[in-house]
Amino acid sequence: MDFSPDASFQTDRATLARQLRLVLPAHCLLVDEEDLRPYECDGLTAYRELPLAVCLPENEGQVVDVLRTCHQMGVPVVARGAGTGLSGGAMPHAQGVVLSLARFNKIIRLDPLARLAVVQPGVRNLAVSEAAAPHGLYYAPDPSSQIACTLGGNVAENSGGVHCLKYGLTVHNVLRVRVVSIEGEIFEIGSEAPDAPGYDLLALLIGSEGMLGVVTEVTVKLVPRPELAQVVMASFDDVGKAGAAVASIIAAGIIPAGLEMMDKPATAAVEPYVKAGYDLNAEAILLCESDGTPEEVAEEIARVTEVLKAAGASDLRVSQSEAERLRFWAGRKAAFPAVGRITPDYYCMDGTIPRKRLAEMLAAIADMEKKHGLRCANVFHAGDGNLHPLIMYDAAQPGEWARAEAFGAEILELSVALGGSITGEHGVGIEKINQMCVQYKTPELNAFRRIKAAFDEGGLLNPGKAVPSLHRCAEYGRMHVHHGDLKFPELERF
Amino acid sequence: MKLDDLVAAIRAAHGSHTPLRIRGGGSKDFYGGMLAGEVLDVAGYRGIVAYEPTELYLTARCGTPLAEIEATLAECGQRLAFEPPGFFGATLGGCVAAGLSGPGRQQAGAVRDFVLGVKLVDGTGQVLDFGGQVMKNVAGYDVSRLLAGSLGTLGVLAEVTLKVLPKPVAERTLVFGLDAAEAVARLNQWGGRPLPISASFWHDGQLWLRLSGAGAAVEAACSELGGRPASVDADNFWHAVREQRHPAYAGGVLWRLAVPTATPVLPLAGLRAIEWGGALRWYGEEAETARAAAAAAGGHATLYRAPESLRCRVDAFAPLSPALLALHRRLKKSFDPLGILNPGRLYAEF
Incomplete structure (x- = not known):
């Protein structure tokens, strides 16, 4: 994809370094190219850019000073957590500064009675649950990168995980954030009490991809750890049947703690690597988790088993121990690295679709594999309709990345056409910026731009990400017409 | 239309x-x-x-x-x-x-x-x-x-x-005789345990607790928690709470205080009811200093219902900081x- 350098910002490197040295101690500022190199991309390594400087503030006062400095100089600022994001949201700006919150790594307060934790944005997702564990509590959203990803990044992306159908996304589990605006003003958004007065700015900030402010503190909700969890693993000889089984579980009034699907290429990639015991003859497998009290789990597992049988599962296994449950999950959780072992590179997509359109989507992806000459394995948060196709390619082969990109774009645009969204949990970032022009019409995009301006009039926070410019959409639209007519003309548009 | x-x-x-x-x-x-x-x-x-x-x-x-x-x-x-x-x-x-x-x-x-x-x-x-x-x-x-x-x-x-x-498969309601302070303490202790508690309502020395979920889980929790089963039709009771037709919500002036859930009972007259595990507290017209008391506890007070003579003098919602108001x-x-x-x-x- 073309993301030609943004000509609207011109920064003098030496002046910027001089100004930043006035507000940051030497060990908090990186300006040499070899020091900047590790920051050139996030988890989406295909897009890279070197910033002019990396700031590593150690306290909120320094964050305020850095932002004020950049605001005065008109310099772009890209906030960064652990850099595990998959949409290039933390890719630096060539004329700007990366503001790393890595040193904001303290859990400030954990209140077991009120069931909340106040943490700095650089605290890792899993560290919150580990700190809460002695109290029988945990932080529910569990993105697969939870061992490394940070709360600040989770807030920026509204991260999900495998348990969000029952326990919600980041937006459902954060009570309050403390945010610094580009002008260096501090806002308290949300509160430990419910229903904070005024507009629900917390909802607006969560998932805003670093476009509206820089988070310096997060208060999260902690929930009691269920006494027991068990998983049913079901095999299907047809992906359509597996999709229908998902609908049947929900129609039976069951909201499982987790409901995941993997197709045959995905299980084939995973099994030799993890030895999870997956049925390699199945066209698709479903993992359905139940949690709660032992009585509750026993009742739900019995009902789920019945529904899956009726839905035509060819094989059913229930985890008989915690070790076995973790082994069933290990394969799903290792799907990305497992695919990484069988291909030099892979490109992970993140569309959501109504669950009932799954078979259609998978059939279309199979056609796209032929069209683009690339293989694809599919893992799916089936419970909430969030599909992660993993497109396999080799960056060393000329033209393969461009084909992978085109393949991905086609999946995302089909997601929209099927009534879904281009991103369920990874964010738009730089990666899906063109597809925003497909998902939204001009009036909505203009509304997003006005919201952005209400927080950051000069457009200095993470420019070029999340919300495309009018110009970009015009270019992308022209390209589409150039390549042919409207895509998927056979589909209804709604 | x-x-x-x-x-x-x-x-x-x-x-x-x-x-x-x-x-x-x-x-x-x-x-x-x-x-x-x-x-x-x-x-x-x-x-x-x-x-x-x-x-x-x-x-x-x-x-x-x-x-x-x-x-x-x-x-x-x-x-x-x-x-x-x-x-x-x-x-x-x-x-x-x-x-x-x-x-x-x-x-x-x-x-x-x-x-x-x-x-x-x-x-x-x-x-x-x-x-x-x-x-x-x-x-x-x-x-x-x-x-x-x-x-x-x-x-x-x-x-x-x-x-x-x-809808949950099973639902049961338990009643406990507790004063407000005990109710708040108990609700927060229970909140930290994996119990299927779906709603709570305290009024006048009685705490009503609703358990929802799988049949076996609700039964197990009932025997563990004690209390006594509700003597009235529980569905009607929770409906009256939801529709605010319970007598606790009566009167010309009603303040709605949202506070951090474990906040002790506030030094404020006119407590009518406690909901949401301690996070929502209703006060009658005696609560003149409701807004200050809620703010001191880290929460906020809404003048939920009041005659026009009061509404035209007092804002319905807690004031925003100047920076937030500008935003x-x-x-x-x-x-x-x-x-x-x-x-x-x-x-x-x-």
Whole structure:
């Protein structure tokens, strides 16, 4: 994809370094190219850019000073957590500064009675649950990168995980954030009490991809750890049947703690690597988790088993121990690295679709594999309709990345056409910026731009990400017409 | 009524700088700032547009009565888990615009947690579609949830898509004789344990606790928690709480205090009821210093219901910091540049 350098910002490197040295101690500022190199991309390594400087503030006062400095100089600022994001949201700006919150790594307060934790944005997702564990509590959203990803990044992306159908996304589990605006003003958004007065700015900030402010503190909700969890693993000889089984579980009034699907290429990639015991003859497998009290789990597992049988599962296994449950999950959780072992590179997509359109989507992806000459394995948060196709390619082969990109774009645009969204949990970032022009019409995009301006009039926070410019959409639209007519003309548009 | 009629009415008002007072069922006229402007009646824009039980969503037009939505969901064994008050003739648009949740909020979440998408007509008469019908969607800012509780000041919520959930298989209600301090302590201790508690209500020395979930889990929790089974019809009881027809909510003046859940009993007269595991506390007219007491505890107080003589002197909602107020004004302006929609309903300043 073309993301030609943004000509609207011109920064003098030496002046910027001089100004930043006035507000940051030497060990908090990186300006040499070899020091900047590790920051050139996030988890989406295909897009890279070197910033002019990396700031590593150690306290909120320094964050305020850095932002004020950049605001005065008109310099772009890209906030960064652990850099595990998959949409290039933390890719630096060539004329700007990366503001790393890595040193904001303290859990400030954990209140077991009120069931909340106040943490700095650089605290890792899993560290919150580990700190809460002695109290029988945990932080529910569990993105697969939870061992490394940070709360600040989770807030920026509204991260999900495998348990969000029952326990919600980041937006459902954060009570309050403390945010610094580009002008260096501090806002308290949300509160430990419910229903904070005024507009629900917390909802607006969560998932805003670093476009509206820089988070310096997060208060999260902690929930009691269920006494027991068990998983049913079901095999299907047809992906359509597996999709229908998902609908049947929900129609039976069951909201499982987790409901995941993997197709045959995905299980084939995973099994030799993890030895999870997956049925390699199945066209698709479903993992359905139940949690709660032992009585509750026993009742739900019995009902789920019945529904899956009726839905035509060819094989059913229930985890008989915690070790076995973790082994069933290990394969799903290792799907990305497992695919990484069988291909030099892979490109992970993140569309959501109504669950009932799954078979259609998978059939279309199979056609796209032929069209683009690339293989694809599919893992799916089936419970909430969030599909992660993993497109396999080799960056060393000329033209393969461009084909992978085109393949991905086609999946995302089909997601929209099927009534879904281009991103369920990874964010738009730089990666899906063109597809925003497909998902939204001009009036909505203009509304997003006005919201952005209400927080950051000069457009200095993470420019070029999340919300495309009018110009970009015009270019992308022209390209589409150039390549042919409207895509998927056979589909209804709604 | 058609969407075009709504659009035309707002465009005309925009053209003539006429303030509009958006009205659905009119069941919450008492709530928020003073009413001002020409009535824009949206009750006629009604009807369920889509309902897919296995996709867990329902889309309906703003004027659809909540009662109609609940009845449709019940046919498929589903419900609105945040249990919004239906009052007399409340509509979907008003429910989301007011952002009021009922007893289910303690466990299931608030109105905003269930909003998946909104079709908005902004203050210039422009139709905007935000969010959608899928559970997860992080493309663009989450405007749909921003609109929950905005009291119509950013636009008319012409159509709303909500996440719906199955009704719990089993439900039991227990009653405990406890004073307010003991009730708050107990609720927070229980809250940290994996118990299927779905609602709580304390009033006048009695704590009512609702357990919902799988049959066996509810039974096990009942024997573990003790207390005594409710002697009245529990469904009727929780319905009265949800609709605020319980005597605890009676009287001319009612303060609604939202506080951190473990906050001890406040040094404030007139405590009527405690809900949401301790996070929501209702006070009568004796609570003159409610706003200061709530703020001191890290929460906020809403003048929920009061006679006009009091409402015209005291703001309905806790004041915002100057920085936040300025941000609110900029956001308001971005959706309603002339400030014609429900002026003063949220804050007197806009």
